[in-house]
Amino acid sequence: xxxxxxTPERSGFSVSEYIVCLNGIVWREALRFLxxxxxxxxxxxxxxxxxxxxxxxxxxxxxxSIIPPYETYILYEVYIAPGLIAMIQLFNGMQSSLSMVxxxxxxxxxxxxxxxxxxxxxxxxKLLAGTAVSLLQVYAFxxxxxxxxxxxxxxxxxxxxxxLVLPGLMLGALGMLISASIKQLxxxxxxxxxxxxxxxxxxxxxYPLWRxxxxxxxxxxxxxxNPFTHAVELIRFALYGKMNWVxxxxxxxxxxxxxxxxxxxxxxxRGLVRRGPGGGDA
Amino acid sequence: MTATDAHIxxxxxxxxxxxxxxxxxxxxxxxxxxxxxxxxLIDINFTVQPASFTAxxxxxxxxxxxxxxxxxxxxxxxxxxxxIFGHDISRTPGEALRLMGVVFQPRTLDLDxxxxxxxxxHAALHGISRREARLRSAEVLGRIGLADRATSKVRxxxxxxxxxxEIARALLHRPRLLLxxxxxxxxxxxxxxxxxDHVRQLVTEQxxxxxxxxxxxxxxxxxxxxxxxHQGRMLAHGPMSRVIADAGAQDVNxxxxxxxxxxxxxxxPPT
Numbered sequence: 082x083x084x085x086x087x088t089p090e091r092s093g094f095s096v097s098e099y100i101v102c103l104n105g106i107v108w109r110e111a112l113r114f115l116x117x118x119x120x121x122x123x124x125x126x127x128x129x130x131x132x133x134x135x136x137x138x139x140x141x142x143x144x145x146s147i148i149p150p151y152e153t154y155i156l157y158e159v160y161i162a163p164g165l166i167a168m169i170q171l172f173n174g175m176q177s178s179l180s181m182v183x184x185x186x187x188x189x190x191x192x193x194x195x196x197x198x199x200x201x202x203x204x205x206x207k208l209l210a211g212t213a214v215s216l217l218q219v220y221a222f223x224x225x226x227x228x229x230x231x232x233x234x235x236x237x238x239x240x241x242x243x244x245l246v247l248p249g250l251m252l253g254a255l256g257m258l259i260s261a262s263i264k265q266l267x268x269x270x271x272x273x274x275x276x277x278x279x280x281x282x283x284x285x286x287x288y289p290l291w292r293x294x295x296x297x298x299x300x301x302x303x304x305x306x307n308p309f310t311h312a313v314e315l316i317r318f319a320l321y322g323k324m325n326w327v328x329x330x331x332x333x334x335x336x337x338x339x340x341x342x343x344x345x346x347x348x349x350x351r352g353l354v355r356r357g358p359g360g361g362d363a
Numbered sequence: 364m365t366a367t368d369a370h371i372x373x374x375x376x377x378x379x380x381x382x383x384x385x386x387x388x389x390x391x392x393x394x395x396x397x398x399x400x401x402x403x404l405i406d407i408n409f410t411v412q413p414a415s416f417t418a419x420x421x422x423x424x425x426x427x428x429x430x431x432x433x434x435x436x437x438x439x440x441x442x443x444x445x446x447i448f449g450h451d452i453s454r455t456p457g458e459a460l461r462l463m464g465v466v467f468q469p470r471t472l473d474l475d476x477x478x479x480x481x482x483x484x485h486a487a488l489h490g491i492s493r494r495e496a497r498l499r500s501a502e503v504l505g506r507i508g509l510a511d512r513a514t515s516k517v518r519x520x521x522x523x524x525x526x527x528x529e530i531a532r533a534l535l536h537r538p539r540l541l542l543x544x545x546x547x548x549x550x551x552x553x554x555x556x557x558x559x560d561h562v563r564q565l566v567t568e569q570x571x572x573x574x575x576x577x578x579x580x581x582x583x584x585x586x587x588x589x590x591x592x593h594q595g596r597m598l599a600h601g602p603m604s605r606v607i608a609d610a611g612a613q614d615v616n617x618x619x620x621x622x623x624x625x626x627x628x629x630x631x632p633p634t
Contacts, residue, residue: 094490095490097490098489104487108487109473109480109487112480113473189471191471192484192488194436195465197456198489199457
């Protein structure tokens with residue numbers, strides 16, 4: 082046997098190591114996304130169906146009055162476009178959570194979790210990577226929507242970018258939190274029924290809240306408490322070069338809360354991911 | 364001795380740093396773990412020395428994978444202490460994990476990415492720059508005889524090749540402790556022998572400490588250290604020859620049967 086030499090060990094990590102790690106995680110997520118073309122197509126088809134069919138059908142039923150940030154009467158298609166953008170991010174966040182459950186069951190998640198960098202940072206990188214992927218989907222949607230006369234001001238395409246990052250992180254963190262509490266892939270169908278549908282329909286994505294209030298004051302308050310409503314409004318205002326400060330505060334706050342929850346959920350000493358035989362790994 | 368010499372001699376020795384004794388590659392002290400009311404590990408104590416091959420022998424359900432999950436910090440430690448080259452896995456996980464390479468029982472490769480892409484991803488998770496990672500990837504792929512498959516998708520590899528790639532990946536960040544959890548499960552005889560030879564070479568040539576979890580007796584050879592785990596309890600630990608002698612057996616197979624039979628008949632199984 083050869084002798085083992087003792088080499089001085091480093092403690093802590095340099096900034097460049099953190100950056101390399103972030104790049105690596107985003108790069109891998111992008112590669113996986115490119116390999117799953119059907120995922121890209123289905124992510125686009127879903128909002129386009131709503132835009133081309135649902136919105137066209139309801140155009141005559143649901144007239145939209147002049148409400149901020151719009152300065153004129155608008156078509157229903159124009160109104161729901163920000164909601165559909167947020168829908169892309171919502172589904173992307175849940176898709177990420179689905180893939181985390183899958184990775185956990187298949188074992189790929191272990192590669193990430195046994196990395197020496199702080200686990201909270203690794204999960205944050207994964208959230209950023211998922212958000213970056215959702216941005217590609219959103220801009221592809223905006224491009225197609227442009228041909229459908231959804232034409233926000235040119236500056237809107239730029240100002241919406243930071244507004245997309247925050248809801249992307251919030252919805253990704255929510256998905257991550259959910260993934261920690263799901264033990265098996267089969268249980269994921271419940272997420273559709275109990276998270277995605279209620280969040281989407283009880284929001285301002287499809288109809289303005291003043292109309293909801295006319296119909297049901299109770300539902301109005303539910304919509305107001307729904308962070309997805311504020312994600313939609315943040316995107317809506319940013320798409321027209323404006324800022325909705327209340328929505329920014331709510332989305333920012335929820336992002337922090339969900340992220341802390343997700344990091345704690347994946348903490349090995351106190352996480353939600355319970356470790357039992359057959360119960361999946363961390 | 365002069366007064367000055369006596370004074371110097373009475374002073375504490377300075378910290379000599381690099382010549383200090385090497386701590387164990389892995390030290391497990393009084394570790395217990397429960398899944399709710401069921402106790403999966405009970406008071407486990409053993410060490411793995413650098414440049415040594417330690418076989419963790421136990422039947423399915425003995426607690427091997429639980430122990431691996433604790434050592435790799437996938438699970439939080441409920442009782443006891445685990446140190447990697449002196450670094451407490453709970454207190455300084457970064458330092459501890461940096462010194463450790465792991466091959467898990469289930470495949471953890473990304474099947475749709477190429478061999479090189481899998482290795483580059485792992486390198487990034489350890490903060491290794493892309494340039495350095497490419498050099499190391501080419502080096503390890505050459506060492507495991509898969510250099511010509513560098514751009515192939517992992518999905519196209521055989522089971523044995525995937526395992527070799529996983530071992531190569533676990534070594535990419537140059538760890539000093541390698542953990543392998545039933546790394547040869549599902550492989551044919553030749554692939555098993557190749558992988559075992561490769562890992563033993565790492566011990567002798569690179570001085571890596573290896574913890575090899577298995578339930579296959581023929582993977583253990585004289586000279587290995589042995590830890591026998593059964594129903595969450597550690598029944599024996601030491602050089603293979605001593606474990607066999609202490610059990611009053613002729614070979615490891617009989618020793619294992621005697622040890623575990625005794626535990627089942629006379630000892631209290633964990634509840």
